[in-house]
Structures are given as C-alpha cells and as structure tokens.
Amino acid sequence: MSRSGARPDGTNDRPGPNEGTGWRVMSYLIGGMALYGGIGWLIGRWTGIAVLFPIGMLLGLGLSLALVVLRFTRS
Amino acid sequence: MSDIQTMTTASGCHLFSGCGYPAPSIEDFYFKPIFTIGSFDFTKPMLLAILAAAIVLAFFGAAFARPKLVPRGVQNLGELGILFVRDQILRPQLGKKGDRFLPFLVSLFFFIWIMNIFGVIPLIEFPATSKFAFPVALTAMVWVTYMTLGMRSQGPIGYFKNMAVPAGAPWWILPLLSPIELLSNIFVRPFTLSIRLFANMLAGHLLLLVFALASWYLFTFSIGLLFAATSFVLTIILTALEVLIQALQAFIFTTLTAFYFADALETSH
Numbered sequence: 001m002s003r004s005g006a007r008p009d010g011t012n013d014r015p016g017p018n019e020g021t022g023w024r025v026m027s028y029l030i031g032g033m034a035l036y037g038g039i040g041w042l043i044g045r046w047t048g049i050a051v052l053f054p055i056g057m058l059l060g061l062g063l064s065l066a067l068v069v070l071r072f073t074r075s
Numbered sequence: 076m077s078d079i080q081t082m083t084t085a086s087g088c089h090l091f092s093g094c095g096y097p098a099p100s101i102e103d104f105y106f107k108p109i110f111t112i113g114s115f116d117f118t119k120p121m122l123l124a125i126l127a128a129a130i131v132l133a134f135f136g137a138a139f140a141r142p143k144l145v146p147r148g149v150q151n152l153g154e155l156g157i158l159f160v161r162d163q164i165l166r167p168q169l170g171k172k173g174d175r176f177l178p179f180l181v182s183l184f185f186f187i188w189i190m191n192i193f194g195v196i197p198l199i200e201f202p203a204t205s206k207f208a209f210p211v212a213l214t215a216m217v218w219v220t221y222m223t224l225g226m227r228s229q230g231p232i233g234y235f236k237n238m239a240v241p242a243g244a245p246w247w248i249l250p251l252l253s254p255i256e257l258l259s260n261i262f263v264r265p266f267t268l269s270i271r272l273f274a275n276m277l278a279g280h281l282l283l284l285v286f287a288l289a290s291w292y293l294f295t296f297s298i299g300l301l302f303a304a305t306s307f308v309l310t311i312i313l314t315a316l317e318v319l320i321q322a323l324q325a326f327i328f329t330t331l332t333a334f335y336f337a338d339a340l341e342t343s344h
Contacts, residue, residue, distance in 0.1 A: 020168060020334030024259075027267060031259030060255070067252050070241045 032064025090299040099284035123203040127189040168333035184329040191321035205276035210269040225339030
C-alpha cells in the first residue's frame with residue numbers, strides 16, 4: 001500500500017497498513033462468524049430453531065465488517 | 076518411507092497390471108518409529124526437527140564464530156540472511172526499536188524454512204511442519220510472547236481494554252463488538268497462524284506424492300508412458316512451486332509474528 005510510511009531502512013517507527021492488516025481483517029471476519037454463529041447454533045439447538053445458526057453467522061459477519069470499518073478507516 | 080510408498084515401489088504396481096492406483100493419503104504422514112523408549116516413539120519428523128535446529132545452529136555458528144568487519148565466505152551468507160529478516164520482516168512492522176526481537180525472528184524464520192525445505196530434499200522428502208504439532212509449538216511460543224509483551228507494555232488491564240475497545244465506536248455497540256475483538260486476537264490469531272503453515276505444507280506434500288506416485292504407477296511400455304512423462308513433468312513443476320511456497324510460508328509466519336509483536340507494543344490504536 002502506497003500510504004504506508006514504513007520503509008525497509010526503518011526510518012519510520014509507526015508503520016502504516018501493511019501485510020498484517022489484511023490478515024487482521026481476515027481474523028476479524030473468522031472471529032465474528034465463529035462467535036455469533038456459535039451463539040446462534042447453541043440457541044438454535046436449545047430452542048430447536050435451526051435457522052438461528054446461519055442468522056448468527058450473518059450477524060457476526062456484519063458486526064465484524066463494522067469492526068473492520070471502525071478499526072481501519074478512522075485512524 | 077511410509078508403508079504405502081514402500082508397497083508401491085516394491086511390488087511394482089503399474090497400470091494394466093491389475094492393481095489400482097495407490098493414492099497417497101493421510102496415512103503417508105504417519106511413520107514407523109525409528110526407535111522406542113518405553114512408550115515414547117521417536118519418529119522421522121522428530122529427527123527432522125532436531126536436524127533443522129542443528130543446521131540453523133551450525134550455519135550461524137560457522138558464520139559468526141570469528142566475525143570480521145569485512146565479511147567473507149560463510150559470514151557473507153549469514154549476514155545476508157539476517158539482513159533479509161531485519162529489512163524485509165522486522166523493520167517494516169516494528170521499526171528500529173524492534174531490533175531486540177531480531178534473534179527470535181531470525182531463528183524462527185530459518186528454523187521453519189529449513190523444516191519446510193526438507194519436503195523437496197531427496198531422500199528426506201518430508202516437510203516436518205506438515206505434522207501439526209510443530210506449527211502449534213511454534214505458535215504457542217509466539218502467542219505467549221505477544222501476550223506477555225502486551226501486558227507488560229500496556230498493563231494487564233490496559234492491554235485487554237485497548238484490545239477490546241475500538242476507538243471511535245459508539246458505546247452501545249461495544250457489547251457486540253468487543254467479544255469479536257477478544258476472540259479474534261486471543262484465539263483466531265494463533266489458530267490461523269498454525270493452521271496456515273501446517274495446511275500449506277500438508278497439501279503441498281500430498282500434491283507432490285500424488286504426481287510422483289502416478290509417474291511410477293503409469294510407467295509401462297504402452298500409452299501409459301505418455302501419461303507417466305506428463306505426470307513426471309508436473310512433478311518437476313510442482314516441486315519448483317513447492318520451493319516457492321516453503322519460503323513464502325516461513326516468510327508469512329515470521330511477518331505475522333512481527334506484526335503481532337508490533338500490535339502488542341502499540342499503546343493505542
């Protein structure tokens with residue numbers, strides 16, 4: 001990314017977006033889907049409403065997208 | 076060599092000889108113990124891990140046993156390796172103040188790389204990192220280090236607070252977002268770090284096995300010869316690809332380690 005101020009000679013001590021950012025976004029997406037999908041699955045098992053599992057996953061996906069926007073667009 | 080490979084090569088199982096293609100499977104990743112002490116089996120992957128550690132130690136030992144201001148011979152290579160890790164992996168993530176992590180990252184990179192490269196070395200032909208335990212152990216070290224770093228630089232409470240509360244988020248959405256942050260930083264990170272390395276090495280080794288075994292299986296004096304030649308050429312091409320992936324996976328593992336360290340040291344986002 002061209003916005004990054006990090007240079008190989010290490011003249012910048014506060015690096016901008018880099019390879020790590022992409023992996024971090026992925027980790028948020030997985031985390032969100034796993035957490036809310038898991039909660040949805042548990043409640044769905046408990047109440048017998050199976051559709052709560054995909055709903056939870058979608059909700060988690062949406063929330064982790066919101067998190068990505070919050071974390072990476074307002075710096 | 077695992078049982079299936081031995082069976083294939085020893086029995087001369089070929090096309091049109093009445094036996095099916097002995098497809099490689101996960102069985103090929105389990106080895107007969109080299110020796111056994113009590114209930115402890117010492118297997119080939121363990122030997123390879125020790126060998127990899129010994130190679131890294133011997134190489135850097137030889138390179139810097141008597142360091143000269145103007146490097147020559149193996150010292151040149153050693154400096155090249157260390158400067159690569161410093162300038163391509165450490166500095167872009169951590170900046171100059173991260174130089175104290177250089178020994179750890181250099182060891183990590185070269186240890187993983189050597190273990191990966193074993194996958195294409197003739198007669199060894201097994202990437203030790205395709206046994207899940209090795210990536211997991213390495214990831215555990217990284218995990219403990221970055222959690223400790225974070226708690227030491229920001230305080231135990233401050234670390235988790237900075238981790239869980241994204242700046243600029245409205246307060247009412249925090250109960251929904253904070254669990255994702257915590258889960259992704261504490262559990263998903265080490266999970267993906269280890270899985271990425273392990274799965275890449277496992278899949279790469281399987282792929283090479285499929286085409287190498289197919290080349291041998293199809294090798295008959297018939298139309299099979301053509302198939303065998305094709306499969307053999309693919310084996311060569313895929314080996315080149317594997318060499319690339321092995322270096323790349325070691326690079327990614329180390330880069331992400333540096334990134335997690337930088338993230339833990341950062342006081343606010």
